[in-house]
Amino acid sequence: MATALREYLVYADGSCLGNPGPGGWGAVIRDPDGVETELNGHDPSTTNNRMELMGAIEGLRATERGAHVVVRSDSRYVVNSMTLHYKRNKNHDLWKLLDAEAAARHVRFEWVRGHDADPINNRADELAVMGANGRLVADGALPEKKKTRATARGSKTDDSAAEIELMGRLKPGESIRECAACGAKFVSPGGGNENDFCSHARCQLEARGR
Structure with a gap:
């Protein structure tokens, strides 16, 4: 076996x-x-x-x-x-x-x-x-336990519904993209490569370090 x-x-x-x-x-x-x-x-x-x-x-x-x-x-x-x-x-x-x-x-x-x-x-x-x-x-340092993003923001189904609703509220030139670093969805103003990354600090560091 x-x-x-x-x-x-x-x-x-x-x-x-x-x-x-x-x-x-x-x-x-x-x-x-x-x-x-x-x-x-x-x-x-x-x-x-x-x-x-x-x-x-x-x-x-x-x-x-x-x-x-x-x-x-x-x-x-x-x-x-x-x-x-x-x-x-x-x-x-x-x-x-x-x-x-x-x-x-x-x-x-x-x-x-x-x-x-x-x-x-x-x-x-x-x-x-x-x-x-x-x-x-x-x-001896220990990280504090935190709630996961899923608990704080709701289910992926909720996120999908929000994305659909948001599509109708985008300003000219804006689009919904997936961050090239973390993969999260975000609203991008369009333009150059730097707008392939969300505004999270770690993702912006990766964008500007390439």
Whole structure:
């Protein structure tokens, strides 16, 4: 009788207070027995993309070599490079580390929508923001538990209904777009590439750091 595949689940995230600026990474690791471990780190001068990479690197390092691992991240920068082999123009030192950690395991990268209904992804985000502010789990700091976006905003059905109603209220030139960083829907005034990103601070940092 075949046994179910035992695998680790890693949620990784990054945050930066300026681009460059003080940054942090966060990771939540769930082992095959369901035990969760929370990690984060700090860099005094970095970029958002580097912290996204560090979250994935350190999350993988917390798993056994040779293990099956699913890495979930709301960074298309990380996930698309690892799954679609996008060209890497910067951060070659960290890409080398991530490639090495992934090669030592059976890894599958999955993109998740940021700042949405996934409580573990939201937790990784909290850890990353803590890290950017120099508050580390290793030093005894713990993130406050918050309500998920799904609880605060209602169901996806409610969001869809709101989008349909909003379509009839858009001003000339405005459109509803999906943020290129977190995937959330937002009203864009149109125009250049910067309007492919919502107004959330982390998404604007990614937009302006490209």
